[in-house]
Amino acid sequence: MRTGSNYLAALRDGRQVYLGSKLVSNVTTDPAFSNTAKSFARVYDLKGSADHIDDMSFSEDGQRYSAWFLMPKSKEDLFKRAHAHQSVAQWTHGLMGRSPDHVASYLVGMCMQPELFEGKNGVWLSHLKNYLDYIKKRDLFVCYLVLSPHSSRPPARPEKEYPSLRVVAEDSEGITVHGVKTLGTAAVFSDEALVGCMMPLGAGQENEAVTFAVPIATAGIKVFVRKSYEAQAQNKVDSYFSSQFDESDAVMTFDHVRIPWERVFTYKNLEVTRDMYYKTPxxxxxxxxxxxxxxxxxxxxxxxxxxxxxxxxxxxxxxxxxxxxxxxxxxxxxxxxxxxxxxxxxxxxxxxxxxxxxxxxxxxxxxxxxxxxxxxxxxxxxxxxxxxxxxxxxxxxxxxxxxxxxxxxxxxxxxxxxxxxxxxxxxxxxxxxxxxxxxxxxxxxxxxxxxxxxxxxxxxxxxxxEASINTILESMESVESTEKEEMHHE
Ligand SMILES: Cc1cc2nc3c(=O)[nH]c(=O)nc-3n(C[C@H](O)[C@H](O)[C@H](O)COP(=O)(O)OP(=O)(O)OC[C@H]3O[C@@H](n4cnc5c(N)ncnc54)[C@H](O)[C@@H]3O)c2cc1C
Structure with a gap:
């Protein structure tokens, strides 16, 4: 299984992270991110350690995988997953909302309900399953950006140079996406991003109805992070949590980024692009x-x-x-x-x-x-x-x-x-x-x-x-007979 140092080495991949106007060359050493990167690395080390490996992973085909990739078939499987979630939360004090077990659980949930995808145009369950297998085997950390930026709100501005992310070209090898997506919590610390649309889209927005996965260090992607609290932290006594558990939030921009078809899960299907979150688990x-x-x-x-x-x-x-x-x-x-x-x-x-x-x-x-x-x-x-x-x-x-x-x-x-x-x-x-x-x-x-x-x-x-109210209503005397009784009493 992946170790903390494997994880940190993977973050040194030339990703384009911007802290204000500064391009951060290495998030594992920059004072805005290095301690938090180490906190995530510690999760990988702890879960693979002799004390935790049995509880934090499962065996399949002679290999061990992180428990959050387990496709649950029983209550015991659900408890195993829950134990892993609790352990990660304890190791990070509940401060890492998008720890590696979060989006992985989304992807597992999507693959649990194949019937949603079957026979539908513009959806590729096999791509999704292969992707889950890919990140499971490499123990990858995925964040997600599933909302359009506020800049894309009505009235429409077709001339906008950086609109809400959409597909601008496609060919036999894949699609080209361009635009902006929000809000990538932990994007700086992730290997990959799942990009999609959790909010409903309407007719005419088919090119925005796209779901795909992409490495953060892909050419054309820029990650604009909010203010770093880790950078502001004084030391580990005065700022114990903010100095090392600041998961960060980021807007990501895509400048004509190529996505191969095998990493595209939905395209132009308005319904499934949203339902894949809510109608699956x-x-x-x-x-x-x-x-x-x-x-x-x-x-x-x-x-x-x-x-x-x-x-x-x-x-x-x-x-x-x-x-x-x-x-x-x-x-x-x-x-x-x-x-x-x-x-x-x-x-x-x-x-x-x-x-x-x-x-x-x-x-x-x-x-x-x-x-x-x-x-x-x-x-x-x-x-x-x-x-x-x-x-x-x-x-x-x-x-x-x-x-x-x-x-x-x-x-x-x-x-x-x-x-x-x-x-x-x-x-x-x-x-x-x-x-x-x-x-x-x-x-x-x-x-x-x-x-x-x-x-x-x-x-x-x-x-x-409603039925329980109706039962009572039906058991009551009719209004007319009550009135008659009252009149009789008078
Ligand atoms: C710290 C943080 C981390 C996040 N991390 C992620 C992430 O990892 N990935 C991701 O994709 N997203 C992430 N989000 C985005 C999150 O999903 C959105 O904040 C949320 O969906 C609300 O959207 P909005 O922020 O655009 O608010 P807006 O839609 O701009 O709403 C502003 C206010 O108006 C209210 N409002 C808007 N419309 C209505 C309405 N019709 N009726 C009544 N009230 C309304 C809202 O409730 C809110 O109070 C994160 C957000 C935060 C704050």
């Missing part, structure tokens, strides 16, 4: 990973809540216990809901099984709608703590200021240095600009709030709900 298998990751993050935040109360000497206060109890109840409820997605698995005609669709969407919605409040509640517990600390950890290493700090910043619950490390860690997770991006991520990664509600609306068996 792709969306739910990918977001099941996201649910486990969220839980890991939630547990860490609850750890911060408890520690904050303890170090502040507030743990015995009933209102503080009430806050912690409410957080604990939510954490347990979400863990139960995620586990129940597996216990209530569903079986497909192909024989594959997937997690419970309805329970997954309920979890996804809950997580998106509640993260902000959870983070806010725990920030509230921190009080003025983050602003009582000196500017940075250099004070600790200086003889004179270090002793002053030890004397003046201690508390009955903890010595000053422990308290310093804890409060910095808590603020990096919940209050910094990096934390703010986390809040936005949790709100939007699964789609905007109104779409999240729509998923849940569509999953509910409304007819059953």
């Amino acid at each position: 792709a969306h739910i298998m990918g977001n099941h990973q996201a649910n486990w990751r969220f839980l890991t993050k939630f547990k860490l935040i609850n750890g911060i809540a408890y520690e904050s109360a303890k170090l502040g000497g507030l743990l015995s206060l009933p209102p503080i216990q009430q806050t912690l109890g409410t957080l604990a109840a939510a954490e347990a409820a979400i863990e139960g809901l995620i586990s129940s997605q597996i216990h209530n698995f569903e079986t497909l005609p192909s024989g594959y099984v997937h997690i419970n669709r309805r329970y997954m969407y309920a979890t996804l919605s809950w997580c998106a709608n509640n993260y902000y409040q959870i983070a806010e509640d725990v920030r509230t517990l921190l009080g003025s703590g983050p602003f009582l600390l000196p500017a940075d950890a250099s004070i600790l290493n200086d003889g004179e200021t270090g002793s002053m700090f030890d004397l003046c910043w201690d508390s009955p619950g903890a010595d000053a240095r422990l308290r310093y490390k804890f409060v910095r860690l808590a603020w990096d997770f919940l209050g910094s600009e990096f934390a703010s991006r986390q809040t936005q991520y949790e709100r939007f990664y699964g789609g905007p709030p109104h779409v999240m509600s729509l998923y849940n609306f569509l999953q509910c068996p409304w007819q059953e709900r």
Whole structure:
């Protein structure tokens, strides 16, 4: 299986990553990305280590593959996959939304429902299956960009030089794509990108209805990343998380990029280009990973809540216990809901099984709608703590200021240095600009709030709900007879 150093070596491939106007020549050494690249490399090392390899991989044809490539045929397979998602999340503190197990789970889900593709024009299931096999054998890390840029919104501007990505030419060997796609979280750290359309397209947009996979280091592709929080981080004490778990987000531009046919999965089929996410188990298998990751993050935040109360000497206060109890109840409820997605698995005609669709969407919605409040509640517990600390950890290493700090910043619950490390860690997770991006991520990664509600609306068996009301209505006296009875009484 792939090691961390194999992974890092693959990132040194001449990819065109832009940090502002600067072209980053090597993401594995650049101060904006190198620590986070190492965090992903560590995932590869840990999962292949003697302690984890059995749980983190499965055997097929005498080879071992990462568990997230397992096509599940039983509840046990689903639990194996879940264990792998949880381990990756723990090794990255739930901060890497698009870790290598995320898009891989989408691709597995797409291949679980072949009947969606059969007999349809402009879709190539064999290409998709071969691609999954290709990344499985090489243990590749794939990100995805499945949205059009805001610049492509109406009114249409046909003269735009860089429109929403579309096919501009095709021949016997493949297609040529040109334009812009958003938003590639972890694109900088990925080997490849899956490019597609998760939002519906209308008639006339057939050239945009394309799904393909491409190496990030392909000629003509540029990766424009947002501000790097890793680059801003002071050191691993003052910025423990942002200095090494900043997965990055990027817009990718394609300048007449050639894609061979074997890497094209859909083209000109408006329906399947979107349905391949929602009508197969792709969306739910990918977001099941996201649910486990969220839980890991939630547990860490609850750890911060408890520690904050303890170090502040507030743990015995009933209102503080009430806050912690409410957080604990939510954490347990979400863990139960995620586990129940597996216990209530569903079986497909192909024989594959997937997690419970309805329970997954309920979890996804809950997580998106509640993260902000959870983070806010725990920030509230921190009080003025983050602003009582000196500017940075250099004070600790200086003889004179270090002793002053030890004397003046201690508390009955903890010595000053422990308290310093804890409060910095808590603020990096919940209050910094990096934390703010986390809040936005949790709100939007699964789609905007109104779409999240729509998923849940569509999953509910409304007819059953309606039937139970109708049964009561039918059992009631008719309005006329009630009126007569009332008149009689009068
Ligand atoms: C940090 C982060 C990482 C992401 N990573 C990825 C990724 O890896 N891959 C990827 O493809 N995408 C990614 N996304 C994109 C994500 O899927 C979108 O943010 C999401 O679909 C919302 O689209 P938008 O950002 O364009 O918001 P907009 O569509 O511009 O919406 C802006 C606001 O208006 C509201 N709104 C818009 N239309 C309506 C409506 N009809 N009714 C009611 N309210 C409406 C939205 O809810 C939102 O609050 C990421 C987003 C974020 C924030």
